[in-house]
Amino acid sequence: MNRVEATRVIVQLAGDAPIVASLGHPAYDLFAAGDRPRNFYTWGSMGLASSIGLGLAIARPDVRVIVLDGDGSLLMNLGSLATIGLLRPANLVVVVMDNQEYATTGGQPTPTAHGADLEAAARAMGIAASATVRTEDELRQAMESTRFIVAKVQESAPTAKPPLDCVFIKQRFMAAIGNPETATQGASL
Amino acid sequence: MTTTTMTTPAWAVGVSTGVHAAGSRDVVYVPDNPLSHVLRVFEQQFRDVRLYLATREEEAFGIAAGLYLGGRLPTVMLQSSGLGNSLNAVTSLLMPYQIPVLMVVSMRGDSGDWNAAQMPMGRAVRGIFESLGVPHTTVESANQACDTIRCAGKTAFGTRTSLACLLPRKVTTGS
Numbered sequence: 001m002n003r004v005e006a007t008r009v010i011v012q013l014a015g016d017a018p019i020v021a022s023l024g025h026p027a028y029d030l031f032a033a034g035d036r037p038r039n040f041y042t043w044g045s046m047g048l049a050s051s052i053g054l055g056l057a058i059a060r061p062d063v064r065v066i067v068l069d070g071d072g073s074l075l076m077n078l079g080s081l082a083t084i085g086l087l088r089p090a091n092l093v094v095v096v097m098d099n100q101e102y103a104t105t106g107g108q109p110t111p112t113a114h115g116a117d118l119e120a121a122a123r124a125m126g127i128a129a130s131a132t133v134r135t136e137d138e139l140r141q142a143m144e145s146t147r148f149i150v151a152k153v154q155e156s157a158p159t160a161k162p163p164l165d166c167v168f169i170k171q172r173f174m175a176a177i178g179n180p181e182t183a184t185q186g187a188s189l
Numbered sequence: 190m191t192t193t194t195m196t197t198p199a200w201a202v203g204v205s206t207g208v209h210a211a212g213s214r215d216v217v218y219v220p221d222n223p224l225s226h227v228l229r230v231f232e233q234q235f236r237d238v239r240l241y242l243a244t245r246e247e248e249a250f251g252i253a254a255g256l257y258l259g260g261r262l263p264t265v266m267l268q269s270s271g272l273g274n275s276l277n278a279v280t281s282l283l284m285p286y287q288i289p290v291l292m293v294v295s296m297r298g299d300s301g302d303w304n305a306a307q308m309p310m311g312r313a314v315r316g317i318f319e320s321l322g323v324p325h326t327t328v329e330s331a332n333q334a335c336d337t338i339r340c341a342g343k344t345a346f347g348t349r350t351s352l353a354c355l356l357p358r359k360v361t362t363g364s
Binding site for chain 2: 058
């Protein structure tokens with residue numbers, strides 16, 4: 001299973017669930033697999049996709065939130081696993097596309113190429129419903145009930161990039177999930 | 190069993206009241222000694238405010254951004270030393286996406302601090318905010334805390350601009 005194949009599976013299974021994607025290849029593949037207003041593409045803030053997803057899941061317990069992270073990205077913010085393990089929102093699913101390399105920056109190996117085990121890290125931080133998957137069938141099965149999924153994927157060359165306008169991405173996303181940004185504005189008279 | 194009654198400083202009541210009056214009901218924080226008073230006021234007097242512990246300031250801003258996407262008006266409370274841990278989140282998430290976060294920054298390394306390790310960042314904080322274009326304001330006294338923070342929050346959430354309120358040590362610790 002390569003990353004774009006895994007991303008397609010997730011988009012198919014997502015239904016109306018918002019998806020927050022880490023910058024670079026995870027976001028590019030999400031766009032290629034299926035652009036939709038409920039995709040939140042990050043263009044920076046490496047490491048924070050799971051934190052953004054956590055905040056959204058807390059704010060909207062009625063909505064299932066999916067995070068597409070990368071192994072290199074999550075390794076920049078491992079504390080996020082402790083916070084997710086502390087709060088344990090039942091509506092948050094974090095999928096780490098673990099290609100064992102920093103593909104967006106030229107393919108340097110990440111520590112997962114040398115044995116670092118992100119599933120074990122998640123379990124140790126209190127996220128018991130964690131799994132590592134290697135096939136599309138395993139991924140489909142894990143998406144049913146697992147909160148933290150390490151998807152071992154081969155790198156696949158991205159074919160497209162998401163919109164560049166960050167404010168457009170945000171406003172389209174917020175409107176799609178029922179929090180139109182205009183609703184946050186307007187001081188009381 | 191003994192009950193310890195801790196005196197609540199007026200500045201901390203002002204900060205909590207200002208955050209609440211600005212409409213924020215979600216506070217993500219990284220622990221700090223003076224800010225512990227603010228947390229206690231939230232717990233005792235503003236039960237509708239939800240407090241979330243983050244392991245690091247950068248993470249706190251990520252969580253706050255997600256809260257905003259979900260329709261909330263988030264506050265992040267941090268020590269000024271933690272600003273250095275957060276700059277990539279501020280510059281590559283909050284600013285380009287125009288995601289407003291009310292930052293309440295407890296100062297280290299300003300007048301009265303005794304810790305040399307805190308001084309370089311303490312001296313640099315305002316300059317960093319200015320070079321980034323992040324508006325900042327300073328709570329000058331305990332009795333101005335509420336209004337300063339309420340107004341900052343109103344501007345932040347009304348104009349979708351992240352904005353910082355600095356709490357000097359002379360206000361928070363009397364030193």
